[in-house]
Amino acid sequence: MxxxxxxxxxxxxxxxxxxxxxxxxxxxxxxxxxxxxxxxxxxxxxxxxxxxxxxxxxxxxxxxxxxxxxxxLDKADMAYAQQAQNSAMTSKVGETITWNNPQSGNSGTYTATRDGYSDSNRYCREYQQTINVGGRKETGYGTACQKPNGDWEIIN
Known part of the structure; x- marks a missing residue:
């Protein structure tokens, strides 16, 4: 199934x-x-x-x-957003990391809302993100876990 x-x-x-x-x-x-x-x-x-x-x-x-x-979103927007997401994964829980592309006017935030360990003992963080595009704001939630090499993987 x-x-x-x-x-x-x-x-x-x-x-x-x-x-x-x-x-x-x-x-x-x-x-x-x-x-x-x-x-x-x-x-x-x-x-x-x-x-x-x-x-x-x-x-x-x-x-x-x-x-x-x-x-x-263009490539520059995605680069700004990715940098903010990476910073949010290593900042204090509850700290909001913002990004802004002055060329496009698009912006967003990432906030780690909770951390802990998965069933497979990987360090994970739940996060909230917002994206502001053309005056419209979208909000999403997800979970990212750290891989053995230190990179972060979004698992949902």
Missing amino acids: KNMILTLMAVAALGLAGCQTTGGQKQTWGTGLGALAGGLAGSQVGSGSGRLWATGAGVLLGGLLGSEIGAS
């Missing part, structure tokens, strides 16, 4: 990305990554056929949100 859900998410992400005709590569990637993240989040809700519906809804909503963000 889990493999079927993952296959469904991959097909939906590719399908949504394939429908993309304007906005370029960043919108295509935003759509695909948003669909994948939405599907993963949806797969954690409910059980049985309810979980399958939640996964499908997560794929669609994540794809739409990812497409919108991807259409507006």
